Amino acid sequence: xxxxxxxxxxxxxxxxxxxxxxxxxxxxxxxxxxxxxxxxxxxxxxxxxxxxxxxxxxxxxxxxxxxxxxxxxxxxxxxxxxxxxxxxxxxxxxxxxxxxxxxxxxxxxxxxxxxxxxxxxxxxxxxxxxxxxxxxxxxxxxxxxxxxxxxxxxxxxxxxxxxxx
Amino acid sequence: xxxxxxxxxxxxxxxxxxxxxxxxxxxxxxxxxxxxxxxxxxxxxxxxxxxxxxxxxxxxxxxxxxxxxxxxxxxxxxxxxxxxxxxxxxxxxxxxxxxxxxxxxxxxxxxxxxxxxxxxxxxxxxxxxxxxxxxxxxxxxxxxxxxxxxxxxxxxxxxxxxxxxxxxxxxxxxxxxxxxxxxxxxxxxxxxxxxxxxxxxxxxxxxxxxxxxxxxxxxxxxxxxxxxxxxxxxxxxxxxxxxxxxxxxxxxxxxxxxxxxxxxxxxxxxxxxxxxxxxxxxxxxxxxxxxxxxxxxxxxxxxxxxxxxxxxxxxxxxxxxxxxxxxxxxxxxxxx
Numbered sequence: 145x146x147x148x149x150x151x152x153x154x155x156x157x158x159x160x161x162x163x164x165x166x167x168x169x170x171x172x173x174x175x176x177x178x179x180x181x182x183x184x185x186x187x188x189x190x191x192x193x194x195x196x197x198x199x200x201x202x203x204x205x206x207x208x209x210x211x212x213x214x215x216x217x218x219x220x221x222x223x224x225x226x227x228x229x230x231x232x233x234x235x236x237x238x239x240x241x242x243x244x245x246x247x248x249x250x251x252x253x254x255x256x257x258x259x260x261x262x263x264x265x266x267x268x269x270x271x272x273x274x275x276x277x278x279x280x281x282x283x284x285x286x287x288x289x290x291x292x293x294x295x296x297x298x299x300x301x302x303x304x305x306x307x308x309x
Numbered sequence: 310x311x312x313x314x315x316x317x318x319x320x321x322x323x324x325x326x327x328x329x330x331x332x333x334x335x336x337x338x339x340x341x342x343x344x345x346x347x348x349x350x351x352x353x354x355x356x357x358x359x360x361x362x363x364x365x366x367x368x369x370x371x372x373x374x375x376x377x378x379x380x381x382x383x384x385x386x387x388x389x390x391x392x393x394x395x396x397x398x399x400x401x402x403x404x405x406x407x408x409x410x411x412x413x414x415x416x417x418x419x420x421x422x423x424x425x426x427x428x429x430x431x432x433x434x435x436x437x438x439x440x441x442x443x444x445x446x447x448x449x450x451x452x453x454x455x456x457x458x459x460x461x462x463x464x465x466x467x468x469x470x471x472x473x474x475x476x477x478x479x480x481x482x483x484x485x486x487x488x489x490x491x492x493x494x495x496x497x498x499x500x501x502x503x504x505x506x507x508x509x510x511x512x513x514x515x516x517x518x519x520x521x522x523x524x525x526x527x528x529x530x531x532x533x534x535x536x537x538x539x540x541x542x543x544x545x546x547x548x549x550x551x552x553x554x555x556x557x558x559x560x561x562x563x564x565x566x567x568x569x570x571x572x573x574x575x576x577x578x579x580x581x582x583x584x585x586x587x588x589x590x591x592x593x594x595x596x597x598x599x600x601x602x603x604x605x606x607x608x609x610x611x612x613x614x615x616x617x618x619x620x621x622x623x624x625x626x627x628x629x630x631x632x633x634x635x636x637x638x639x640x641x642x643x644x645x
Contacts, residue, residue, distance in 0.1 A: 163444055165504035167428050253430030280505045281428020287442050290433040294440050 166281040168233055171212075171285040179214045179236055181205045182226035186241030189274065189305060192220075200303045201239035201276060204258065208237070208292055227252050230279050236277060237289070244273040252277040253286055258293040258300050315384045315392055316578050316616040330378055336461050336480070340368040343454035350434075350443065350450045357447055359418055359513070363411050364454060370404035370480050377476075381576060394616070397576030401476035402531045408483045409524030415490060415517035422510035429501055429509050444498045450500075451491045458488035470543060473614060474577055478544050479527045480581040486520040491622060510595050537573040551579065555608055559583055564592065564600045570624050578616040583608060584623050590631035597622060598605055627640075 166172070183190050183197040183205075185294030191199035196218035209216045219226070219235065229235045231251045242248065244257055264270075276293075278286045294301070318326055327617035347357060377396035385392040422429075431444045462484035470476035493512035495550035498510020533541065540549040552570040559568040566588045585598060585604070605620040 164431065164502040165446055167504050167506045236548075237527075252430070256432055256434075279428075279432040281501075281503065283431050283442070283444070283504075286430060286432050291440055294433075294435065 162284070164286070164287065165264070165283045167281040168279070170236055170279065170282040171288055174209075174214050174236055174285070175212045177214055178217050179205065179209045180217045181218065182219045182221060182229060182235045182238045182240075184223050184226065184238075189241035190239050197239060200259070200274075200300055201241070203303060204276060204293065204296070204300065205237060205239060207291060207296060211292060212288075223238070223248075229241035229275065230277055233279055235279070236282075236285070237276060239276050242275050242277055244275050246275075248277065251280070253280040253282075255286060255293060256290050258297060259304060261304070313385060315382050316394055317382075319576075319613050322472060322613060325468055326378070328468050329472060329477060330375065332461070332477075333375045333378075335464075336371035337368050337375075339457045339461065340364050340371075340631075343457050344368070346450050346453055348444050355424060357451075357494070359415055360451060360454065360494055362414070363487055364409055364492060367458070367483055369407055369484060370400065370476075373400040374476055374480070375401040376400070377576075385595060386402050392617070394576040394578045394580075397474070397476050398531070398534050398574075399572065400477055401527075401534065404476055404479040404483060405524060405527035405531045408486060409528055411483075411490075412517050412520030412522075412524045415513055416521060419510040419513035419517060423507060423514065426506075427510070428506040428573075431498070431501065437629060439574065444502055448495050448498055450601065453497050455488040455491035455495070458484045459493065462488065470575055472541055475527075475530060475574075477528075482523045482527065482544075486516075486523055490516045490520065492516075494518075504505065534574055539573050540572055540579050550593055552581075553611055555611060558608065559585060559604065562600075562604060564588060564596075564606075566627055575616070577614065579612065579614045580617045582619045583619055584621050584626060586624070586626060587622055 180195070183202070185192050186198070187199060189199050190197050190201045193202065196202065196216060197205065197220075205216060208214075219229075223240050226235065226238050226240065227248050228251075230238045232272040238252065242254060244254060246254060248254070254275040254277055257275050259274045261274060262269055263272055276289065278289055341364075347361045347364060350357065368497045374397075377400040378391040380396040383393040420429075420542035427449055431442065431447070433440050434443045434446055435441075436446065462481045465477050465484065468474070469481055490513065493516040494509070497509030497512040501510070529546075530541065540551055541547060542549055552572050555572070556568055559565050559570070564587055565585050567586040569584045570581065571584070572579055583604070585601075587600070592600070601620045601622060605618055608620070609615045609618050
């Protein structure tokens, strides 16, 4: 009972006061503005579509932009410079088929997994949780991204095989 | 003289000692529980990792104290002719070191975070179908752990006073340091919620200085114990007046011409030597023995902690006793 109460207090705080807030105000800037997305092609998670990225994570970026009425600025590069730019606040999102155990966890903030893939390595079934990366400390932005990921979980899981085919 | 026997606690102190044992078990149990709760919510927050580590570390001193309590009352043996009372000092040493380590680690960690301008990322967690910001959950876990530390500290202080147990007092200090640092972590997470990335590290750095100071104070006391320092007041650097009290009492005895006292702490007990210059008007060997034994028994009643006190008849004081004890006494008398 009391636990429920605490839960509602936390929910109220979150919605009423707009907490948590971003350190650099990413969410407010992206809303109605530009979402800067860095991508590395990694089929089926990220595919190249000519102008930008497609695939499961390309769809995530599109969905995030749509929800905030933002346009996307795509930047195509390799993982290292992209994540460095993300850390320095020059990007808002990096999609690169990243997994939760990525060594980048210390520099960028990896989100909750939106999909847990199962692969067979050396005859052993292992779980591979897939994530996207946001700048560290942009907690309002991260909460928004994770909410979208959570609400679109089923569609994203379905896409994983649709894209593979 | 009871030099060859283990110390026996007076009944009311025996009760306090039982309480001390119960508190130690309670500490270990509750701190491990807090560590589990925090462990479930750690996520990527460095502050939470520190809180988790300090929960694990603060469970070590009560464990050391429990082990030393098992040894404390053993009879002196061939290998340890002085008995095992100082096992308690070993527990005190462990506690003082753990306290200092927590402080230094926290200071290093938070300073580095400030230097590197690390922005702490805190995401969400799904609890009972609600997607919550993990920060709120962390605050709840930290509050739980801090409440445990606060309660343990409050319970330990009166027992430490009763038993004059430096080891337990140091533990109480450590529990205080723990709940303070967790309080700081809560403030830090709230500041992070408002978008102030430095809040977490700055609060932690501020508190860690306090913890290091507590740790250093305790380490200095442990070193004093190892150096056979004269008994000190609990949690203070001030010397106890006990040696002067004993000396005054001995000098009133009719067979005593002059006396000097040298005391040191032995875990929960206090031991030492009383050097006595007898009046030499026809005291036979038998009488001298009798007086010596009777005086030792009588002096031991002056304070419950006294154990294995030696009364040593000497020809003159300069040769065998710490002269400063006598001199300081004289200067004190002059000052009064």
